[in-house]
Amino acid sequence: MGSEIPFLKGLTGEVVTPKDPEYEEARQEWNRAIDKFPLVIVYCERKEDVKNAIRWARRHRVSIRIRSGGHHYEGYSTGDFVLVIDISRLNALRLDEHHHLLYMGAGAKNTEVYDFVGSKGYVFPGGTCPTVGVAGFTLGGGWGFSSRLLGLGCDSLVEMELVNFKGEIVKANKHRHADLFWACRGAGGGNFGVVVEMTFQLPKPVNSHVTLVRFYYVGTTEEKQAAVMDIWQEWLPCLDKRMTLVASFYHAAEEGLGIFAQGFFYGPPEEARLLLAPFAVVEGFRVELEESPFLEAVQKVEETYPPSEKFKSTGRFVDRRFTDKEFETIAGLVQNPAEGSVYAAVSFYAMGGQISKIDKRDTAFYYRDAHYIIGIQSVWTEDMFAEKNKAWVRERFEYIKRITDGSYVNFPISGLKDYEREYFGANAKRLDMVNERYDPYNVFRFPQGL
Numbered sequence: 001m002g003s004e005i006p007f008l009k010g011l012t013g014e015v016v017t018p019k020d021p022e023y024e025e026a027r028q029e030w031n032r033a034i035d036k037f038p039l040v041i042v043y044c045e046r047k048e049d050v051k052n053a054i055r056w057a058r059r060h061r062v063s064i065r066i067r068s069g070g071h072h073y074e075g076y077s078t079g080d081f082v083l084v085i086d087i088s089r090l091n092a093l094r095l096d097e098h099h100h101l102l103y104m105g106a107g108a109k110n111t112e113v114y115d116f117v118g119s120k121g122y123v124f125p126g127g128t129c130p131t132v133g134v135a136g137f138t139l140g141g142g143w144g145f146s147s148r149l150l151g152l153g154c155d156s157l158v159e160m161e162l163v164n165f166k167g168e169i170v171k172a173n174k175h176r177h178a179d180l181f182w183a184c185r186g187a188g189g190g191n192f193g194v195v196v197e198m199t200f201q202l203p204k205p206v207n208s209h210v211t212l213v214r215f216y217y218v219g220t221t222e223e224k225q226a227a228v229m230d231i232w233q234e235w236l237p238c239l240d241k242r243m244t245l246v247a248s249f250y251h252a253a254e255e256g257l258g259i260f261a262q263g264f265f266y267g268p269p270e271e272a273r274l275l276l277a278p279f280a281v282v283e284g285f286r287v288e289l290e291e292s293p294f295l296e297a298v299q300k301v302e303e304t305y306p307p308s309e310k311f312k313s314t315g316r317f318v319d320r321r322f323t324d325k326e327f328e329t330i331a332g333l334v335q336n337p338a339e340g341s342v343y344a345a346v347s348f349y350a351m352g353g354q355i356s357k358i359d360k361r362d363t364a365f366y367y368r369d370a371h372y373i374i375g376i377q378s379v380w381t382e383d384m385f386a387e388k389n390k391a392w393v394r395e396r397f398e399y400i401k402r403i404t405d406g407s408y409v410n411f412p413i414s415g416l417k418d419y420e421r422e423y424f425g426a427n428a429k430r431l432d433m434v435n436e437r438y439d440p441y442n443v444f445r446f447p448q449g450l
Contacts, residue, residue: 008040010056013049013089016041026086027078030131033310033386034075038065041084044107047196050085051167054194054443057083058165064444066194068107068133073313074414076190076446077136088133090196095120101158102200106135111302118295121205125150128246130302135195139188140410141365143373145264145301148244148353150203154185154363155354161197165443169196183434186365187424189409191431191450192438208294211265211272212301213245218284220257225249226324226331227282228259232348233321235278236371241353242266243275250345251334263350264297265289310386312393313377315349315411316404317370326403333376333399338392340385341378349373366425367406374400375411412448419448 008015016026017040026041039062042053057064067077067086078084087107093116094103102117102124111130117123125146127137134153137144142153150156159173160181170193172181180192188195217224232247245263252258265272269289279285290297322330330346337344351370360368376396378389397413407416409423420428435442435450442449 007060008056010052010059011040011042012052013045014043016043028308029070029072029075029078030308031071031073031075031311032308033312033390034078036075036078037080038078038084039081041086043086043089045089047090047161047163047169050087050090050163050194050196051169053083053085054163054165055167058443063446065446066190066444068135069109069131071129071132071136072189072412074412074447076412076448079446085194087135087194087196095122100202100204102202104134104198104200106133106160106195106198108134110134110137114295114298117202118208118293118298121208122202123150123205123208123210123294124200124202125153125156127153128301129305131305135198136189137410138198139184139186139195141186141408143349143351143408143410145244146266147355148239148241148350149266151354151358152365154365155358156200156202157185157198158201159199160184160195162193162195164193165439165441170438179434180438182362183364183431185363187409187427187431187450188364190446191435191444193444209291210294210297211267211269212262212290212292212297213243213265213272213276213287214260214262214289215276215279215285215287216261217259217282218286220259220284222257222331222335224282224284225257225259225334226327228279229322229327229330229348230324231278231282233371236350236352239350239352240265240267240271240275243272244350244353246347246349248345248347249331249334250343251337251341253337253342257334262301309379310381310383311377311379312390313375313411314393314397314413315347315373315375315408316400317367317406317408318372318374319367319370319405322403329399330374333396338378338380338385338389340380340382341389341392342381343377343379344392345375345377347375347377349375360425361427364424364427364431366427367408370406373408373411374404376400414447416448420450423448
């Protein structure tokens with residue numbers, strides 16, 4: 001393997017270079033539209049491997065990228081001629097059932113955590129895609145189907161361990177390195193150092209049953225999409241916080257226009273049906289409600305995700321009411337997909353509830369007052385259509401940017417001007433100060449890093 005090359009002396013763990021047969025698979029991101037060629041990939045199996053990788057990179061002046069699940073939308077967890085520190089094997093899980101604490105290796109993926117805690121009767125406020133790394137998800141805030149009830153993923157984080165630019169472990173919580181702990185809850189992805197361990201406070205396992213909510217419309221039109229968007233904005237502010245949904249207004253190659261929403265309700269199906277009643281006024285409404293243990297509901301959602309995709313996707317925060325004309329324009333964004341697109345959508349991710357109960361200055365995640373996140377995406381299969389699809393998203397993003405305030409760092413987009421303010425709002429200045437303290441030489445630099 002590559003570790004036998006003298007140039008790589010000092011690296012530990014499994015070391016993969018372009019000369020190794022494993023390299024082609026190892027360099028891949030979940031988004032197959034990302035096509036980067038790292039100099040070295042190190043699969044870290046111990047914290048010591050992370051320390052050695054950082055020291056090696058500094059000694060050889062090689063840029064570092066940090067990867068857990070490899071799901072960064074713009075591929076910033078990899079790069080050309082960089083050292084990728086892959087922590088996916090640091091995925092040990094331990095549960096303190098007396099104090100309801102989950103101790104997690106920072107390389108654990110959503111599906112691994114859900115299987116572990118769900119089998120013990122607990123719920124976890126993680127993400128929706130099974131192979132997303134929980135660390136990246138959490139450090140960017142962490143929106144999921146439990147967010148309106150339990151808060152963002154970062155809101156359950158109570159302690160973390162990070163390997164800093166010196167290759168030393170720093171433990172951070174509300175009492176120790178509190179500024180770093182504050183910064184990592186919303187702006188920690190790729191910044192400050194390599195997080196290797198996290199501790200989460202779990203809710204007591206009183207009743208781990210949830211209702212998996214899915215609704216859609218038969219015979220969707222552009223006008224119907226705009227009408228449902230309007231119902232959404234009227235409905236969401238007073239919604240029971242036990243329900244969190246994402247609603248997608250899409251154009252698919254095989255079926256044309258559609259509306260599909262799914263999420264969780266921490267209550268019985270009959271209550272969920274009553275909450276969804278406002279949507280039934282639009283013709284063609286269909287709803288599916290299935291009560292099950294939390295783990296089974298999560299697994300049903302996970303089954304809807306492919307093993308990989310080629311896509312361009314991003315998202316912004318909505319903090320005001322849109323006019324009918326604006327909703328007509330938003331619905332119009334997906335009427336003419338890019339050439340080669342198999343799926344194009346505008347999606348609404350519900351916020352509010354417990355997310356807004358925490359002050360926007362209490363963590364680095366700033367946009368807690370937003371009503372929802374509006375996302376725009378396009379998916380394709382043939383490489384020849386990649387640039388047209390990327391341009392399609394970027395053009396529509398410019399309109400969405402004009403009517404929103406701030407971008408979600410976990411749904412990033414390259415080329416964003418003044419990106420620190422866009423991602424972190426009024427917390428950006430304090431974040432720069434924290435970064436100067438914990439990464440004074442900007443060792444953990446990457447596109448759109450602090």
